[in-house]
Amino acid sequence: MHFLFFLKSFIFIQDETINTNFDSYIYEVSGGAINMGVIEIIKKQEREAGMSAGLAAGIEKGLEERAKIAAEKKRIAAEKHALELKLQTLLEEAHEQACESARKMLARGTGKEEISEILGLSLAEIEKL
Known part of the structure; x- marks a missing residue:
């Protein structure tokens, strides 16, 4: 056989x-x-070999794309973190500048309510100055 x-x-x-x-x-x-005839057998063997090669190439490409996406997500997360830190620093600097302006305004006799309204500081923050 x-x-x-x-x-x-x-x-x-x-x-x-x-x-x-x-x-x-x-x-x-x-x-x-x-x-099956000889030609059909050869065609089947070639088709199966082609499908296996195509599947392997597809899996490899998928893994490469997955790695690229993971690297891009990591880069975006790092960039987001850096921007959040920069924003926090800028907010702290702005708050410190507002406090410095409030001190000067208090020294010139400006009322606490007016300072709060102009600079956006709370009355409690102004009283601590």
Whole structure:
């Protein structure tokens, strides 16, 4: 049986009639276990090899894309963190400038309510100055 499969898989007879008769004989002798012609078997083998290669390439490309996305997410997270730190620093500096302006305004006799309204500081913050 294995020899017949070998013959069927690797021998192609150019005469179509002989090839068809050979395929029919193999089909009968194998009880239908080998029912494809040589060309169909080769096409099937090539198709399966192509699908395996395509699947492997697709998986590799998918993993590369996943790594790129992960790196981009990491970069964005680091950039976001840096911006948050910069914003916090700017807010602290602005608050300190507002407090300094409030001190000067208090020294000139400006009322606490007016300072609060102009600079956006709470009355409690102004009283601590």
